[in-house]
Amino acid sequence: MDGSSQEEEEDRTFTNISLADDTDHSSRILYPRPKSLLPKMMNADMDVDAENQVELEEKTRLINQVLELQHTLEDLSARVDAVKEENLKLKSENQVLGQYIENLMSASSVFQTTDTKSKRK
DSSP: OOHHHHHHHHHHHEEEEESSSSSOGGGEEEEEOOOOOHHHHHHHHHHHHHHHHHHHHHHHHHHHHHHHHHHHHHHHHHHHHHHHHHHHHHHHHHHHHHHHHHHHHHHOSSSSOOOHHHHHO
């Protein structure tokens, strides 16, 4: 590699910043030339945005699922309360009916015990 091609190669990757107004190249410091990061950043942003979008959709789906399960639980709890209430009501009615039947049986001569069998002997 000759000197001019080496300078051209350096120009492609480095920017020359002169520390003095002279034309001597010995006083220059070479800094890396900023490469365009825009395509990489855009791709990274698009990847991040896509990941964020997927993550957001997953969070939304999970939140909706949790809310649906909460509503289902509330419905089941209300149903259990209604069944308990109905059960207590039916128990109470059964007690009343049982007492009523006992009163009828004791008032009726058909259900009263008779000692006629013992008298016949």
